[in-house]
Amino acid sequence: MSAAMACTDGSATGDLRDNPRLRLTPVTFADLDGWTSDRHGDAFAAFSRSCDRILTGAKVSRSAVTSAAGLVEACTAARDLGDKPDAQTVRAFFETRFTPYRVEAAPALLTAYYEPALDGALEPDDRFRYPLYRRPAEISDDADKPGAKDPAKDLTRTAIDNGSLAGRGLELVYLADPVDVYFVHIQGSARIVLPDGHILRIGFDGKNGHPYRSVGKAMLADGVLDPDRATAEDMKDWLRAHPDDARTYMQLNPSYVFFRLIAELDADSGPIGGEGVALTAGRSLAIDRSLYPYGLPFWIEAALPTGKAGAFEPFNRLMVAQDTGAAITGPARGDIFWGTGQDAGVVAGRIAHPARFVVLLPCGAAE
Incomplete structure (x- = not known):
């Protein structure tokens, strides 16, 4: 199945496209700048943590429009891949289990x-x-x-x-x-x-x-x-x-x-986000939970001041909705978890920039 032909079967209720607060335009994975060069395995590891919650029936969204049904199917398929699927398998998983939709909203802000x-x-x-x-x-x-x-x-x-x-x-x-x-x-x-x-x-x-x-x-x-x-x-x-x-x-x-x-965390784990799972630096995204469910993948494209002395660098990355925040409101508003400690704080504090948001809807939800 090609990237452009993702999600040709499956069913789910609670389609995000039915939400009047969202305007979503279908695109293909070929339209995503940098998609083929991203480390999809890092995002898959974060997604798998979300699946630990989703497959136990945890509530993923405040929105009555949004159901976890499509994510349950995707998580079940992710479990079938085993503990350490290779890079090609992981990329194929996202391309065949999800369809990308560009979020049409302004302003679009990434912090x-x-x-x-x-x-x-x-x-x-x-x-x-x-x-x-x-x-x-x-x-x-x-x-x-x-x-x-x-x-x-x-x-x-x-x-x-x-x-x-x-x-x-x-x-x-x-x-x-x-x-x-x-x-x-x-x-x-x-x-x-x-x-x-x-x-x-x-x-x-x-x-x-x-x-x-x-x-x-x-x-x-x-x-x-x-x-x-x-x-x-x-x-x-x-x-x-x-x-x-x-x-x-x-x-x-x-x-x-x-x-x-939080007594259950080891030193190498990130903090616990709103979803109840440990956050992954550079892969966990805080979103407006009234619009999007936890566990939903997003593709983010931006130029951010993450280089030496604040130099701008491309940021094209697959992320997972795993947290929320009082200031994170709206369809195209995201907050990246950048890591732990002073160095992470300095970089995080520089970031307040426009970005392109693409939401990956699970197969059933995109049908």
């Missing part, structure tokens, strides 16, 4: 995020004074429950910064810098190195229900950041140099994130 690695402590002291909190009992851990979408009026960022959670034993770990606390909220996960060298892995466990507001956009609007020097690192530098103003700016974003310990 990136990472897993910070920071020093911290389980108890407060003169250095470590700023807590990351566990989720309070009154906040739902399920974003699909109605209560999770009703903002807790007394749990805004400002209220929490002013002590509304104090005395409840919800402090998970303490950091040395309130700016780091804020950016861990943005990233949704972190590795915390304790004074004895032990490493804690923490991950997202809910939020307060208030809407996300971009602090970076507010800083640009006020002229405190130069539009030509407005990466995440530039933003952090300014906030740290202006601690009083930093508190005011960060509190413009009322959304607040809560965390839990």
Whole structure:
């Protein structure tokens, strides 16, 4: 079966093409710039992690339009390939089990995020004074429950910064810098190195229900950041140099994130994304879950500042939807998981660029 003739059989309900919020144009794999030279095996490994969840019946989408049926069939076929299929087999799998559709939407924006690695402590002291909190009992851990979408009026960022959670034993770990606390909220996960060298892995466990507001956009609007020097690192530098103003700016974003310990991860694994699987650097994509199901492959084409000193390089890559985020909304909006640590953070913080999004619909869903 050729790439242009993919998906000639199978059936599934919940076709994404029925979603009025999406405009999808069929293309062929030959239309995808760089498709033949990508390392499809890396994407297949990430896809297989999604299949671990999909084949157990995990909910993949918030959208009533979207069904997992086509993905279940694709995952079953992926399992039949064994543990380590060769590159040719993997490429043929994607070409025969999926049909590519270009997402017609503007603006199309690609950003990136990472897993910070920071020093911290389980108890407060003169250095470590700023807590990351566990989720309070009154906040739902399920974003699909109605209560999770009703903002807790007394749990805004400002209220929490002013002590509304104090005395409840919800402090998970303490950091040395309130700016780091804020950016861990943005990233949704972190590795915390304790004074004895032990490493804690923490991950997202809910939020307060208030809407996300971009602090970076507010800083640009006020002229405190130069539009030509407005990466995440530039933003952090300014906030740290202006601690009083930093508190005011960060509190413009009322959304607040809560965390839990992730004990089951080994050191080589990425953080746990919204799908509940370990993320893969450069292959896991955060998407708008109200539009797309977890586990869905995407082909991304962009020019990104990932080279030395921020030089632009082609980024043509097969990725898998495995995470989501408050700022990730719309049909052509994606957030790449770039990796762990400072170097990954520097590159991730540079990325906010246009891209071409192509969604790969599983055979049944594309019929």
